[in-house]
Amino acid sequence: MKLSDVRCAGAPILTAALVAGAAVLAAMIGSAAQAQTKEPIRIGVISEAQAVAGSSIPLGAQIAADEINASGGVDGRKVEIISYDDHSSSAEAVRAFQRAVNEDHVHAVIASYVSEVVLALEPWAGRLKTVMVTPGAASDVITQNIAKDYEHNKYTFDGYLTSTSIAQLVCDAAKDLLVDDLKMRTAVIMSEDAAWTTPLDARYETCLPEAGLKVLDHIRFSPDTTDFTPIFNKIESVKPDVIITGISHVGTQPTVQWKSQQVPIPMLGVSSQASNSTFWKDTNGATEGVLYNAVSGPDVAVTPKTLSFVAEFQKRFGNLPSYCGYTAYDVVYYLIDAIRRAGSTDGDRLVDALEKTDWVGTIGRVQFMGKDTPNPHSLKVGKGTIAGLMLQWQNGKQVNLWPREVANGKLRFPPFIKVGSAD
């Protein structure tokens, strides 16, 4: 047999194989087309990848999406997360939002933990009639805008607490932990100058005296302050029992310098970065004793869902979620729940369904304020919904002290703190 014979003999087989292959391919394309009719539910996630707080947002959302998909999706439709990095810039966030809606055809957007960014996106959610939920921005103005112009701004939902309700939670915790237990009487408010602290400070001013803490001074500083020595010296000169904080964007400096300068006054309040598990390392342990408000903590079983989420996050990404990791995870779940109930991804119907949300997530029971309230689409806060926590850094761990039902430790200060020195 010559070589050419072999080739000739092989030719029909080759043709047959090609035909068969084409048939298989055609069948595959067919089934793919069928699957495509089940269009996935796309959720855009806009946040800053390089910030510890922001980077947890797409990760938390992804875990929720994977869990939903593993249990069959939404009537056979998969949930798809599409992430965009906005570098916490309003301009970049707006571009990402436009691209998400117009080109990537997302059905809803989860966006940012920076109030200024969310305020810039709010009108765009209205113009493009696309639901936007923020997992971490706190300024009351976001939801006040909805009250002012409901028809245009109703697409925005705040999946985190408003500054006013955070301030109230801080005051409630301060009353139990400091006024009742330690007989503290006076406080100084120290907060950074930003959109989210304006309503925070306003509430601090009224609720601290109600809690039994007289406000001796109120210091607002620029978020790019690096040297806090003058600020702490000024605070010390009026001898308060406690410093009530409102710090987020400023970073580690106030905490580090509080320790290195050995300011003998405890700090309690909002310190967003302290809620990150990396804060101990970032401050070289200077955060020992710092008390901060949060809606969740690594070892606190706020709801039956909390600890399993934390465990999954740690298993997949090797670290603990920041506060907006918890909320982003919850947002995906109640967005999908709303889509199920609405039977549609249409913006207006989704708004109606979201307004009726009653979902137990990782941070508590999620329900939104009605449209006739001063802050529509903000979370209901209090016992039975979202109770909030007061945690303290102790020996490299975040220990919850308040409310006492879910406390897993006792208040403890580093040696340089002098409790009751002002008496």
Add this chain to the structure above:
Amino acid sequence: MLIWQILIDGFAVSALYALGATGFTLIFGVSGVLNLSHGALMVAAVVAAWVAGGEWGVSSHLGAIFGVLVGFVMSLLTYFAVVRPLQQSSKIREEEKEIFILTATLLWGIMISELIAYLYTNNAKTVLPIVEGVVMLAGVRTPANEVFTSVICWLVIGLLWLLVNRTRAGKAVLAASMNPRGVTLLGVELSWIYVGVWAVYGMLVGIAGVLLGMFLGVSSYSVGPLTASAFSIVVLGGLGSVSGSLIAAYVVGYLETMTAYLVSPAYRTIPALLLLVIVMYVRPRGLLGRR
């Protein structure tokens, strides 16, 4: 009491500014390079020291030494990878080289800061202080590390002065800053002077960075403000004049501290910037500038 607080606090901050600006002005004085990656090199040193201390768990001394070393290496890398190829390029016209180098160092700085943010997030990092605790100075409770910072800053500036004014190599550097061609005619290889100056600059940047990381902490966001503050101090003092920079550093440091204590911490940087604008109008070459 308040006056002592301002004096002590301002002194430490100013000493740090002085050390940071000295290297910046040295490079400009000798090689005419405005290194806009200055802040990025400082932040790189801080993050290196932080990684050594936090991730590898070495002692604060070793961490600090590692940070300084990284500042040193990054400075030489900046010179050999960014500045020198442009200086020696035959494709760029001589009079355009300065602007090319300016742009290149700016981009280089952005690259470093983005890389740091990518690898270690943009959270502020603080370096473990070498000296812990507080001391009482004239009734002011001062962190011991603040005293340590001032002492080291002035020690390094003193050593630099000795190096420039009392050694042969230093005199060659000084001569090169006055008349590069003359130095070449005397048989000194100009490119070696440049390498030497960038090496010294690297040490200064590393030390200033690590001290800053212990005292105040930095993040990748600090890159721009750090370059800007060194730049404005150097412009205020007179480009290329080391003593001018030292005086300017103290003017800026004390002006900022006084504003923070007497007016409000929120307006800390404003009077110094206003002063800079005024000096630009009245005396464009700065306090002690030669050109």
